[in-house]
Amino acid sequence: xxxxxxxxxxxxxxxxxxxxxxxxxxxxxxxxxxxxxxxxxxxxxxxxxxxxxxxxxxxxxxxxxxxxxxxxxxxxxxxxxxxxxxxxxxxxxxxxxxxxxxxxxxxxxxxxxxxxxxxxxxxxxxxxxxxxxxxxxxxxxxxxxxxxxxxxxxxxxxxxxxxxxxxxxxxxxxxxxxxxxxxxxxxxxxxxxxxxxxxxxxxxxxxxxxxxxxxxxxxxxxxxxxxxxxxxxxxxxxxxxxxxxxxxxxxxxxxxxxxxxxxxxxxxxxxxxxxxxxxxxxxxxxxxxxxxxxxxxx
Amino acid sequence: xxxxxxxxxxxxxxxxxxxxxxxxxxxxxxxxxxxxxxxxxxxxxxxxxxxxxxxxxxxxxxxxxxxxxxxxxxxxxxxxxxxxxxxxxxxxxxxxxxxxxxxxxxxxxxxxxxxxxxxxxxxxxxxxxxxxxxxxxxxxxxxxxxxxxxxxxxxxxxxxxxxxxxxxxxxxxxxxxxxxxxxxxxxxxxxxxxxxxxxxxxxxxxxxxxxxxxxxxxxxxxxxxxxxxxxxxxxxxxxxxxxxxxxxxxxxxxxxxxxxxxxxxxxxxxxxxxxxxx
Numbered sequence: 001x002x003x004x005x006x007x008x009x010x011x012x013x014x015x016x017x018x019x020x021x022x023x024x025x026x027x028x029x030x031x032x033x034x035x036x037x038x039x040x041x042x043x044x045x046x047x048x049x050x051x052x053x054x055x056x057x058x059x060x061x062x063x064x065x066x067x068x069x070x071x072x073x074x075x076x077x078x079x080x081x082x083x084x085x086x087x088x089x090x091x092x093x094x095x096x097x098x099x100x101x102x103x104x105x106x107x108x109x110x111x112x113x114x115x116x117x118x119x120x121x122x123x124x125x126x127x128x129x130x131x132x133x134x135x136x137x138x139x140x141x142x143x144x145x146x147x148x149x150x151x152x153x154x155x156x157x158x159x160x161x162x163x164x165x166x167x168x169x170x171x172x173x174x175x176x177x178x179x180x181x182x183x184x185x186x187x188x189x190x191x192x193x194x195x196x197x198x199x200x201x202x203x204x205x206x207x208x209x210x211x212x213x214x215x216x217x218x219x220x221x222x223x224x225x226x227x228x229x230x231x232x233x234x235x236x237x238x239x240x241x242x243x244x245x246x247x248x249x250x251x252x253x254x255x256x257x258x259x260x261x262x263x264x265x266x267x268x269x270x271x272x273x274x275x276x277x278x279x280x281x282x283x284x285x286x287x288x289x290x291x292x293x294x295x296x297x298x
Numbered sequence: 299x300x301x302x303x304x305x306x307x308x309x310x311x312x313x314x315x316x317x318x319x320x321x322x323x324x325x326x327x328x329x330x331x332x333x334x335x336x337x338x339x340x341x342x343x344x345x346x347x348x349x350x351x352x353x354x355x356x357x358x359x360x361x362x363x364x365x366x367x368x369x370x371x372x373x374x375x376x377x378x379x380x381x382x383x384x385x386x387x388x389x390x391x392x393x394x395x396x397x398x399x400x401x402x403x404x405x406x407x408x409x410x411x412x413x414x415x416x417x418x419x420x421x422x423x424x425x426x427x428x429x430x431x432x433x434x435x436x437x438x439x440x441x442x443x444x445x446x447x448x449x450x451x452x453x454x455x456x457x458x459x460x461x462x463x464x465x466x467x468x469x470x471x472x473x474x475x476x477x478x479x480x481x482x483x484x485x486x487x488x489x490x491x492x493x494x495x496x497x498x499x500x501x502x503x504x505x506x507x508x509x510x511x512x513x514x515x516x517x518x519x520x521x522x523x524x525x526x527x528x529x530x531x532x533x534x535x536x537x538x539x540x541x542x543x544x545x546x547x548x549x550x551x552x553x554x555x556x557x558x559x560x561x562x563x564x565x566x567x568x569x570x571x572x573x574x575x576x
Binding site for chain 2: 025054116124126129242266269
């Protein structure tokens with residue numbers, strides 16, 4: 001705009017100067033970003049590419065699918081187990097996050113809202129490896145959960161059982177990741193324009209209808225980002241399955257660690273890694289489709 | 299009609315209040331129960347199967363953890379040192395990048411933002427496995443530098459995204475006013491933009507610090523055999539069946555995590571949070 005104006009007043013020289021300034025600014029921008037991009041390229045993209053190469057390279061250097069065949073042959077059960085655990089955890093995380101963030105936004109008892117806001121975030125920054133240890137004690141046969149269930153008469157002492165199997169992994173994942181998604185979701189809900197909510201409430205709409213009809217559609221993007229990030233994070237957590245459920249069937253990360261630490265078999269490990277990348281790509285595609293739709297709508 | 303309604307309202311709300319209290323209590327148990335169990339283990343001297351609570355409490359294991367020749371203090375030092383180096387390195391590259399993404403109109407801005415998301419949006423295991431192999435060949439395996447580089451590439455998305463959101467949340471008209479009064483771009487950045495974005499940058503620094511402090515998988519592959527951080531020490535103790543040592547180490551790791559959780563919103567205001575990823 002300003003370029004056109006100055007161009008009209010003084011045809012040749014100022015126009016090229018403005019353009020040069022714009023170009024200089026763009027180069028400055030790239031120069032500012034370059035170091036950060038280089039770090040990601042060198043220490044992330046490059047090893048990722050090596051993983052892809054390693055998964056397809058035969059011992060003689062040629063192309064092969066044998067590593068994938070072996071990975072699927074040995075670990076098809078674990079692949080299914082991984083998908084089921086991560087999908088179930090993501091679903092539960094979504095439900096918990098929507099319920100808590102929804103109450104934080106629409107709750108009418110200020111004391112309950114304040115208490116909940118204080119309460120839900122405790123596991124937010126607790127590392128997975130600690131969450132694994134915490135659940136190892138809590139969900140064990142002799143853990144606090146069983147003692148409370150027995151003490152309150154919900155189960156018989158004899159039927160107390162250890163939950164350190166797939167259930168333990170799901171509990172640890174949801175315990176650790178739900179606060180993260182809730183934090184994002186509640187933040188997005190808090191910055192919404194409240195007039196629609198108030199209008200609907202004044203017209204007598206119950207809170208669950210306001211939540212699912214008005215609030216949630218507006219923060220769907222944030223929810224999806226949080227869930228996709230959680231989904232992918234859980235796919236590559238090694239410590240929790242290793243600590244809670246290391247025996248077969250277990251998660252693919254445990255198999256990868258075993259192939260490397262014990263057998264130094266990088267080929268099959270890389271094939272397993274690529275399969276988990278494929279799973280993550282499905283999650284990312286989910287997000288990108290949403291992002292593209294949003295960009296088209298804007 | 300109205301009178302009946304007014305009188306019955308509190309009565310009708312009674313079950314609702316009870317349900318609400320019960321749900322909050324259940325949530326409190328689910329959140330604090332596991333933590334309480336961990337604390338019990340940290341102070342248990344003896345705890346066998348049928349007994350509900352530890353048979354004896356004491357500090358014997360604490361003495362063992364903090365003994366001068368115990369390796370917990372050494373691991374703690376290693377962890378904190380790695381985390382500090384990771385923060386310095388990440389912010390040094392993230393602040394310019396975040397500023398450029400927020401303020402300069404860059405082509406492919408969305409793609410660049412997504413590129414930084416890669417390390418969080420892609421399972422990390424293949425990266426750790428292969429970078430460990432590369433580092434082994436160039437002599438970075440088992441070194442602090444190697445671990446810092448791995449932590450930084452993973453923490454960078456938080457650093458860049460939050461820094462970019464923090465800069466974007468700064469009111470542009472303030473910068474314009476400074477520039478109109480004759481401040482150079484650098485002076486304007488140093489005296490106006492940077493101080494206003496400081497809380498957000500602080501938040502990103504703390505995020506990166508915590509993420510590095512808590513990182514397990516990358517260190518597990520890249521750090522072996524010489525770099526033992528606190529999470530690795532905890533893992534080894536737990537897998538070795540020593541629940542007391544594992545629980546005490548876990549408590550040490552919990553302190554910064556919970557401390558930050560309690561103050562996070564002081565640094566990360568909702569206006570910045572709303573700009574994350576935009």
